[in-house]
Amino acid sequence: MKEKEVEHLIQDTKWCPIDQTFRILGKKFTIHILRNMLLLKQKRFNEFMDDIEGINTKILSIRLKEMEENGLITRKSFNETPPRVEYVVTTKGKSVEPILEQMAAYSIFHYPQVVFKDKKSRTFEEFMGRKTKRLK
Amino acid sequence: MKEKEVEHLIQDTKWCPIDQTFRILGKKFTIHILRNMLLLKQKRFNEFMDDIEGINTKILSIRLKEMEENGLITRKSFNETPPRVEYVVTTKGKSVEPILEQMAAYSIFHYPQVVFKDKKSRTFEEFMGRKTKRLK
DNA sequence: CGGAATCCTGAGAGATACTG
DNA sequence: CAGTATCTCTCAGGATTCCG
Numbered sequence: 001m002k003e004k005e006v007e008h009l010i011q012d013t014k015w016c017p018i019d020q021t022f023r024i025l026g027k028k029f030t031i032h033i034l035r036n037m038l039l040l041k042q043k044r045f046n047e048f049m050d051d052i053e054g055i056n057t058k059i060l061s062i063r064l065k066e067m068e069e070n071g072l073i074t075r076k077s078f079n080e081t082p083p084r085v086e087y088v089v090t091t092k093g094k095s096v097e098p099i100l101e102q103m104a105a106y107s108i109f110h111y112p113q114v115v116f117k118d119k120k121s122r123t124f125e126e127f128m129g130r131k132t133k134r135l136k
Numbered sequence: 137m138k139e140k141e142v143e144h145l146i147q148d149t150k151w152c153p154i155d156q157t158f159r160i161l162g163k164k165f166t167i168h169i170l171r172n173m174l175l176l177k178q179k180r181f182n183e184f185m186d187d188i189e190g191i192n193t194k195i196l197s198i199r200l201k202e203m204e205e206n207g208l209i210t211r212k213s214f215n216e217t218p219p220r221v222e223y224v225v226t227t228k229g230k231s232v233e234p235i236l237e238q239m240a241a242y243s244i245f246h247y248p249q250v251v252f253k254d255k256k257s258r259t260f261e262e263f264m265g266r267k268t269k270r271l272k
Numbered sequence: 273c274g275g276a277a278t279c280c281t282g283a284g285a286g287a288t289a290c291t292g
Numbered sequence: 293c294a295g296t297a298t299c300t301c302t303c304a305g306g307a308t309t310c311c312g
Contacts, residue, residue, distance in 0.1 A: 017243035017251045018171055018236055024247075025239075026162065028285085035154050045294050056286060061295060082293045083292080092246050099242060100154055102235045103161075105271040107153035110228050111160075115153045123272045134270045135241040136259045164305080181274050192306060197275060218273045219312080 021099070024070050029055050029063050031100065034072065034089070038097050043086040072096070101132040157235070160206050165191050165199050167236065170208065170225070174233050179222040208232070237268040 025031055032052045036042040042051070048060055064087060067073045072093035078084040105124035107114065112121040124132050161167055168188045172178040178187065184196055200223060203209045208229035214220040241260035243250065248257040260268050 015251055016171075017240040017247070018167060020243040020247050020250050021239040022167060024243075026164075028162075031154060031158060035152075049294095054286090056288095057295065058287090058297090059285070062284090077294095080293095083295090085294060095242060095246060099235065099238045102238050102271060103157035104153040106231060106235060107156040107160075109271065110231060111153070111156050114156050115151055125272050131272065132270050134268050135238060135245065136261050136267065185274095190306095193275065194277090194307090195305060198304095213274095216273095219275090221274060 024072070025096065025099070027063065027066070029059060030067065031096075031103075033060075033063060033067065034093060034096055035100055037073070037087065037089050038094065038100065043088065045085060045087075067093070095135065098133045098135050102134075105132050160208070161232065161235070163199065163202070165195060166203065167232075167239075169196075169199060169203065170229060170232050171236055173209070173223065173225050174230065174236065179224065181221060181223075203229070231271065234269045234271050238270075241268050 025034075029052060032055075033048055036048060036051055040051070042048060045060065045064075049055065049057065052060075064073070064075070068075055070092075071090055073087045073089055076086045076088060078086070101124065108116075108124055108127055109121055113119045116122075161170075165188060168191075169184055172184060172187055176187070178184060181196065181200075185191065185193065188196075200209070200211070204211055206228075207226055209223050209225055212222045212224060214222070237260065244252075244260055244263055245257055249255045252258075
């Protein structure tokens with residue numbers, strides 16, 4: 001890509017692809033919800049409530065709605081008693097996984113003292129036995 | 137990696153590598169500053185001020201300080217008049233680039249209507265003529 | 273030029289209580 | 293179970309001014 005194009009993409013905030021992704025994923029707890037759906041296969045409101053530290057029903061409810069509006073997830077409501085609702089990740093939501101993996105790889109390598117009890121730095125590949133996924 | 141290990145890594149927020157990366161990079165404008173340093177080779181306070189839409193001196197100042205504390209950048213002050221200060225990306229800071237590229241790839245593919253005038257979806261590889269960088 | 277110091281505001285976080 | 297509905301309240305962030 002020519003330099004001019006890079007500059008165009010970056011300098012105008014509303015066109016910048018990095019900025020756009022940050023608008024979609026940058027709010028508190030959004031990536032945590034996605035992480036739990038993608039990596040722990042969780043689907044339900046109270047599963048998120050139980051496993052995402054510090055979240056509350058209001059914020060979770062708001063985030064799930066935003067994520068639905070942004071096409072990251074869909075909401076499936078079953079007519080049962082007690083009521084059951086499941087959140088399913090869309091293709092667009094699944095595509096976030098490479099970003100999450102790069103984020104994980106980053107801390108695994110650069111912040112081992114936070115992530116590991118033995119405080120030893122590793123690569124993602126060393127730790128997971130495979131390379132990170134990435135978008136083409 | 138065994139499932140148990142994944143669960144351990146994720147469920148305890150303070151040990152989760154994704155969460156840790158979010159703590160380092162998740163605040164507003166941090167990735168924009170890094171983006172401008174890495175991709176536009178910018179180094180100076182007023183360059184960031186000019187090219188990051190919506191930022192102000194207070195927030196920029198705070199973010200630069202946080203980024204220095206987190207080891208993403210170093211601050212070089214020259215004894216000159218007029219005073220000159222340059223911010224240089226560290227190795228740890230440069231390692232953020234794969235995350236930024238995945239974020240860019242995501243919007244280039246999934247939000248072309250926001251990113252491109254012709255609104256046509258592309259892969260990062262199609263657009264940039266190379267694959268995304270990634271952490272091992 | 274590269275900030276620091278103030279003051280000010282509102283969005284959003286958090287707690288609690290309640291409901292279909 | 294899966295949420296609303298309020299209410300409070302903090303603090304991130306905006307505007308402005310000043311300083312070495």
